[in-house]
Amino acid sequence: MTTDDSFVASEHAEILVDLPWHANGTLAPLDAARVAAHVARCDDCRRELDALETMARSLRPDAVVERSPGPALARLTAKIDAFEARRERRQAVLSGTAAFFGRWRTLALPAAVALQAVVILVLVVRPTVPLVDAPDAPARYRTLTDAAPTDRVRPHMRLVFDDGATVAQMRTLLELIGAQVVAGPNASGALTVELAATSRADADRALAIARAGAGVVFAEVVGPQSPGRTAGVEER
């Protein structure tokens, strides 16, 4: 076999593989031109192409009577409606859950900051309290026979904020009632604040403001300014 012969055989083999795609018109233009040129001089390939084109024509769908898609589409539409309804319900549940956790996140951060602020305040205030009383300092306890002290410390108030209260709300309330944190929060989350009020009327007014304050779930004056509500024993 000469070089020319082997080239022709190789080309013939390649064209044979491409013939079916030439017959259905999907070959790229350059390949189609190459096949057409070969077919023009190769009887075998021309007969094969004729047969393939006949088969393609025979199989190709012409105008046909078809059923309307209406009934089948109606069934599918009902299925899609049900699917979409389920998806919407699932998304509603998911978004509700996300909102819940999102709200929880937004509340948790300020609450943690508030707690930190309180702890810092306590740590700052604590060192000002002498660990050991001076020798001439008055006794820090009372007995049942003691007279009521005349230089009573200012009234205290117990405050409990809800988890959603922000640091800004807490600070605003403390400013409104003229108070500063002196202890807490305890195990119940209650803060003890010292009021600037010196009269019972002022303390009651501060109490009313506190109870109406945003984020406050509990407010009560403790100590002598609120007789009958506590034993009158204060904690420092």
Add this chain to the structure above:
Amino acid sequence: MSEPVLRLVSEGGPRSEPREDQELLARVARGDRAAFEKLYGRYHLRIGRFLYRFTANRELIDEIVNDTMFTVWRKASAFRGDSRASTWILGIAYRRALRALRSASRAAPPGTTLPAESVEAELTSDDLAGAREQREWIDRGLAELPFPQRIVIELAYFLGLSCEEIAVIVDCPVNTVKTRMFNARARLRPVLARLSGAEHSPVSPARSTP
């Protein structure tokens, strides 16, 4: 159950891929029901007619078409345009059809798959008889082929798809499609010889590659 409504449908050639399909698919991805119904109308016809080559069970065909289009509705947003919209949809239909036909085992026996409603009005009665005979001859030959080989021929000549598109649809390399086509032609040698009017087909494994 009401009688199915019949209509006469005529489409363009197999290569007249409507570019509108891609736009419709994009609208379907956004939940556009009108676009979906339009797309459904096109593919109910195209897929249904193709499946009718394999089964005469109309209910099964509708079931496969609806499964396909339900997937299209749910997954339209996943279509990235790597292939033509029609190739993507036909790939889904191919997988659904394979599963449904295998599990249902309701495929029509060979020789019963010719659509009875075919309209070949341009042919004379003699031509019509000849065309029907020719088609039956081809169908009998195709029915004898292994399914992977037959599906390549059906996709190429019934739907007019390219070798590359068929490779995407049946999820195999392009060379595998070429090989299946070549082997199918070898098996169909008597049919092709008759179609070409020759005694022997020129397709000879000794002279060809894959």
